[in-house]
Amino acid sequence: MALTASISTANRPRASREPQSARRQWWSRFALRWIVLAVLLALWQLATMAFPSPFFPQPIRIFERAALLWLPGPNGVLTPSMLNDVLPSMGRVLLGFAISVVLAISLGVAIGLSRKFADYVDPIIQFLRAVPPPALIPIFLVLFGTGDEMRVLLIAFGTAWPILLNTIDGVRSIEELKYETATVFRISFVSRLKRIVLPGAAPKILAGVRTSLSLGLILMVISEMVAASSGIGFSIVQAQRGFGFPDMWAGIVLLGIIGFLLNTLLTVIERRILAWQRSSGRETA
Amino acid sequence: MLNIEHLTHTYGTGAKAHLALKDITFAVEPGELVSIVGPSGCGKTTLLRTMAGLMRPTGGDLTFLGNEITSxxxxxAMVFQDYRGSLFPWLSVESNVRFPLKRLGLSKADLDARVSESLVAVGLTGFEDRFPFQLSGGMQQRVAIARALAYRPKILLMDEPFASVDAQTREDLEDLVLSVKKKFNMTILFVTHDIDESVYLADRVVVLSKPPTFVVTTLDIPLSDNRDQIETKEDPEFIRLRGEVARLIRHPKSDDVTIPVADVA
Amino acid sequence: MSAVATVPVRRGVTPKVTRGLIGVAVLLILAESVSRLGIIPGNILPPMSRVLLDTAGLIVDPEFLHDVGSTLTAWAIGLGIAILVAVPLGLVLGSFRIAYEASSAVVEFMRPIPSVALIPLAILVFGQGTDMKIALVVYASLWPIFFNTVYGVRDVDPVAKETARTFRLSRVGILARVSLPYAAPLAATGVRISAAIALIVTISAELLAGSASGIGSYILRISSGGGDTSLVFAGTIVAGLLGMLINFVLVAIERKIFAWKKEGVA
Known part of the structure; x- marks a missing residue:
């Protein structure tokens, strides 16, 4: 036993040799990441100071504006930007995403289970998923008006495809033997769905959800930029048109942070659901 | 040609240190086929990796053609046990054989000649354009051997090359090694845990102990050069030799060594 | 598993095509009748027959083809640059752990920024033309290609690298002749993902910036001119067909190049 372990460390000569140095290595890695980040921020600051450009404000100004715009006051009162831009944006993207997840998984399970059904709808799906969702904005404006319905539906429509395709793929990847086992134990159709199909397809489904999440943010922003009177996308465009470049940058940074947080949240959910298998977090088409 | 003197290797340091190779000394002379045999987990692979220059041992002297081995x-050339990993899946059989030759600056004619000669030697003519996944395990290992042959190494290291193929294929490949050794007058160092294989192939067998590993003994194999899977293995001399190797592995006769039972588990 | 998988492939080709056609026909007839019967007014949902006629007309309209060309130019150049940047970067960062660790915090913060959020900034810096579209496409396409290359490089069989080392290949040689081919199929999947994202970003930029030409600009011109909804649908359909074509071509190329991958392209 000891030897096989040693041989595998031999493949990676720099692997940790004792717990103490392992911990030290963890710390040095941790420090390395943040030091590099800090150095780059500092360089960014210095560069903007050395070569002033209105389009590229100093990061310090950007973070100042961001704090002013979104951090709640000392008495916990939410700022107008938080109320008018951030919360509506989050509401739209989460609602659209929720609709998409529910519909895409249900439809995907149905298609994945029935080859016939799949044959009927396959060309339609192949076409619809290939339409770049922003190209639909004018049509959605005509069909659903300029209100939030249009934005929520656009997000739902655009994010549905990766989840749908991955669900189909995931359902199809379940071995026949699992169904046969279920048949032998006389397990009902509904509990087969719950106990075999969904868990079996879960890794793929979640990979699709991950891809869709960044798509959802893109659609949220673009839909707010084209036609809205609130939202983070709207505020970025307004700032640009009003020459409020620090505000524009603050919006971009905020979107990065929101994306990061949503992604982290998804990772936590994924870990819980997929505790039985190690997920690679790899993107799939 | 290849000299190993008092080689030792310890994995880790401090309390977790693990002495894998205790004291290894032997040499390989030109034109010899030396096999190294020892119980599973005795550090054969570690030993071979140090000789190939893939890792540095913690102690001892290793020289190849008089130069210290540092890289x-x-x-x-080396033939690995894991042919699947060792062959490049995106290259055809021929391109796999060609892979190491690019750097050598050979003429086109020379290159083609070497490639086809090696493929003939391992019996893979007609398979030049196949990809590894289209071949059986035994054939894949033949490609790896052809690649090593085309490289024209002064010494060929083989790390349990036939441990992952079935018994019939294994015998064919063993005979292949003997035939290319004769044909190219190769010097070969062959690592195995199979006692029959070690005796059948070798001019000399180096018998290793359980870890911490030392050389139990080096045994000359005075069998004829024309070996045959059935006849040689019926030869009383062969049977005596394989028995002796087996005994040596089980009960090393060196007195100054206590067998560290605890370490084996 | 194999029994289930092979049956539809062997005798299912014709029924599959027929069923697909039936599906499309049913959808078109449904949309046509909804419009013709006035359930949804024709100026909101035009009859599908008209939309299809308009689509056919658009495909041969030189002015519109110019728009398509403009979109595709920005798309292709941007994607090309992204590949040239992301693949070497992924190779290096995937091979050297320290480099990857050092860059990870920066990457983790930059990646989630939705590319379209940068459109206003890109307009300021690059104007409203092709440069702006290219810059956005590069940024958006970079990530999937980069991450897939990193994962691909990490997956390289250690024995393959050791084999190359025993043949005395240099570090750069191993990177180019072992790690790169090993990572290529996964990187190609990244390119395919990026290709779709790049089209989304290009059209978004055109819609928002009111660029002089491009499919997005065309759709914007027609719809904001109070023009024919049917033409807006037609333009969108062409965008969809273009997306399908791109995906189809990329999958075909992957199948051909990576035939050595027994598992095939997903």
Whole structure:
């Protein structure tokens, strides 16, 4: 036993040799990441100071504006930007995403289970998923008006495809033997769905959800930029048109942070659901 | 040609230190086929990796053609047990054989000649354009051997090359090694845990102990050069030799060594 | 598993095509009748027959083809640059752990920024033309290609690298002749993902910036001119067909190049 372990460390000569140095290595890695980040921020600051450009404000100004715009006051009162831009944006993207997840998984399970059904709808799906969702904005404006319905539906429509395709793929990847086992134990159709199909397809489904999440943010922003009177996308465009470049940058940074947080949240959910298998977090088409 | 003197290797340091190779000394002379045999987990692979220059041992002297081995030396080729990993899946059989030759600056004619000669030697003519996944395990290992042959190494290291193929294929490949050894007058160092294989192939067998590993003994194999899977293995001399190797592995006769039972588990 | 998988492939080709056609026909007839019967007014949902006629007309309209060309130019150049940047970067960062660790915090913060959020900034810096579209496409396409290359490089069989080392290949040689081919199929999947994202970003930029030409600009011109909804649908359909074509071509190329991958392209 000891030897096989040693041989595998031999493949990676720099692997940790004792717990103490392992911990030290963890710390040095941790420090390395943040030091590099800090150095780059500092360089960014210095560069903007050395070569002033209105389009590229100093990061310090950007973070100042961001704090002013979104951090709640000392008495916990939410700022107008938080109320008018951030919360509506989050509401739209989460609602659209929720609709998409529910519909895409249900439809995907149905298609994945029935080859016939799949044959009927396959060309339609192949076409619809290939339409770049922003190209639909004018049509959605005509069909659903300029209100939030249009934005929520656009997000739902655009994010549905990766989840749908991955669900189909995931359902199809379940071995026949699992169904046969279920048949032998006389397990009902509904509990087969719950106990075999969904868990079996879960890794793929979640990979699709991950891809869709960044798509959802893109659609949220673009839909707010084209036609809205609130939202983070709207505020970025307004700032640009009003020459409020620090505000524009603050919006971009905020979107990065929101994306990061949503992604982290998804990772936590994924870990819980997929505790039985190690997920690679790899993107799939 | 290849000299190993008092080689030791310890994995880790401090309390977790694990002495894998205790004291290894032996040499390989030109034109010899030396096999190294020892119980599973005795550090054969570690030993071979140090000789190939893929890792540095913690102690001892290793020289190849008089030069200390600090990295992979020129004139050495290795055939790995894991042919699946060792062959490049995106290259055809022929391109796999060609892979190491690019760097050598050979003429086109020379290159083609070497490639086809090696493929003939391992019996893979007609398979030049196949990809590894289209071949059986035994054939894949033949490709790896052809690649090593085309490289014209001064020494060929083989790390349990036939441990992952079935018994019939294994015998064919063993005979292949003997035939290319004769044909190219190769010097080969062959690592195995199979006692029959070690005796059948070798001019000399180096018998290793359980870890911490030392050389139990080096045994000359005075069998004829024309070996045959059935006749040689019926030869009383062969049977005596394999028995002796087996005994040596089980009960090393060296007095100054206590067998560390606890370490084996 | 194999029994289930092979049956539809062997005798299912014709029924599959027929069923697909039936599906499309049913959808078109449904949309046509909804419009013709006035359930949804024709100026909101035009009859599908008209939309299809308009689509056919658009495909041969030189002015519109110019728009398509403009979109595709920005798309292709941007994607090309992204590949040239992301693949070497992924190779290096995937091979050297320290480099990857050092860059990870920066990467983790930059990646989630939705590319379209940068459109206003890109307009300021690059104007409203092709440069702006290219810059956005590069940024958006970079990530999937980069991450897939990193994962691909990490997956390289250690024995393959050791084999190359025993043949005395240099570090750069191993990177180019072992790690790169090993990572290529996964990187190609990244390119395919990026290709779709790049089209989304290009059209978004055109819609928002009111660029002089491009499919997005065309759709914007027609719809904001109070023009024919049917033409807006037609333009969108062409965008969809273009997306399908791109995906189809990329999958075909992957199948051909990576035939050595027994598992095939997903």
């Amino acid at each position: 992979v030396p020129e004139g050495l």
